[in-house]
Amino acid sequence: MRIGLFLPAAQFPGQTHAEVLGRTVEAAVEAERAGFDGVWLAEHHFMSYGVCPSATTLAAYVLGRTERIIVGTAVSVLSTRHPVALAEEAALLDQVSGGRFRLGVGRGGPWVDLEVFGTGLGRYESGFAESLDLLLAALTRERVGSEGTFAFREVPLVPRPLTGPPVVVACTSEATAELAARRGLPMLLGMHADDEEKRALVRHYARYGPPAPGHMAAGVAYVAGTRAEAQRVLRTSLPRWLGPGLAGYVPVDDRPRRPRDPVEYAGLLCDIHPVGTAGDCAATLAATAERTGIEHFVLLAEGAGDPSLTRENIRRLGAEVLPRLRA
Numbered sequence: 001m002r003i004g005l006f007l008p009a010a011q012f013p014g015q016t017h018a019e020v021l022g023r024t025v026e027a028a029v030e031a032e033r034a035g036f037d038g039v040w041l042a043e044h045h046f047m048s049y050g051v052c053p054s055a056t057t058l059a060a061y062v063l064g065r066t067e068r069i070i071v072g073t074a075v076s077v078l079s080t081r082h083p084v085a086l087a088e089e090a091a092l093l094d095q096v097s098g099g100r101f102r103l104g105v106g107r108g109g110p111w112v113d114l115e116v117f118g119t120g121l122g123r124y125e126s127g128f129a130e131s132l133d134l135l136l137a138a139l140t141r142e143r144v145g146s147e148g149t150f151a152f153r154e155v156p157l158v159p160r161p162l163t164g165p166p167v168v169v170a171c172t173s174e175a176t177a178e179l180a181a182r183r184g185l186p187m188l189l190g191m192h193a194d195d196e197e198k199r200a201l202v203r204h205y206a207r208y209g210p211p212a213p214g215h216m217a218a219g220v221a222y223v224a225g226t227r228a229e230a231q232r233v234l235r236t237s238l239p240r241w242l243g244p245g246l247a248g249y250v251p252v253d254d255r256p257r258r259p260r261d262p263v264e265y266a267g268l269l270c271d272i273h274p275v276g277t278a279g280d281c282a283a284t285l286a287a288t289a290e291r292t293g294i295e296h297f298v299l300l301a302e303g304a305g306d307p308s309l310t311r312e313n314i315r316r317l318g319a320e321v322l323p324r325l326r327a
Helices: 017-034 055-065 083-096 121-125 128-140 174-182 195-206 227-246 262-272 278-292 307-326
Strands: 002-007 038-041 070-073 101-106 143-147 151-156 167-171 187-189 216-220 296-300
Touching (some): 017 038, 017 055, 017 307, 055 070, 055 083, 083 101, 083 128, 121 128, 128 143, 128 167, 128 174, 174 195, 187 195, 195 278, 216 262, 227 262, 278 307
Parallel strands (some): 002 038, 002 296, 038 070, 167 187, 187 216
């Protein structure tokens, strides 16, 4: 079983951007010390849900601050990026890190980002497969050209990837799961999905792709002396982040949007993810692995919103939970 940290660079009320980004980097360094397998950085735009607008840029910095740990993006949003430019960045990070970089990509959403970056709603609604295929071509071929939406003459790709950084695809629907399966790419399943939803997507994927390709799942994690105490901390703190954070998702058009209730969502996350004693956390992750077949988890450890509590949580997860799972 592989366990990493999921770092969205969440901004809690009263925190500056410098404090949030500094805490994120500190958490990544602490994760390496604590024995985690990787850290995965999120990309968001124009919102406090996450104040990192370029996961590859932050990944480059974290790679420079660490020596062993895998550093990945969870995810880089293809709907607002040119896939060849993203492939160039991934190849560069793969080379200079000695193969420690991983690239996670996703469709994103119908948000105002599409307007700001000029890619348009079509890239989100119907352009993901084409973008993904061009990205994969740029990572695996010596030269690439395109006659589709991205029309350009054939060019050489430099630098070439050292290892061809493995690509993982964020999946929240059967259509995206099928798309990933047909390309032999593992899925990254979101925090909102419970074990039954995860299992359903894994089974759907298996209809179109090879078995056990190394799927990943994101979740929250918090260790305390009792399950009641861990639940109390996160049920109190998470809505302070989720409330203003989720409100930052602004549609690019006039489509109706029903935002999640932050208190209910915090309760869901606490119920379906490893929140409790070290034994509770290990048992929850082991049970999810048993039910779904997923054995790679990336855990959001900064849910308490306090840098000192985040550091302590990472240490306890590393010292008390990881050894139980690996045993």
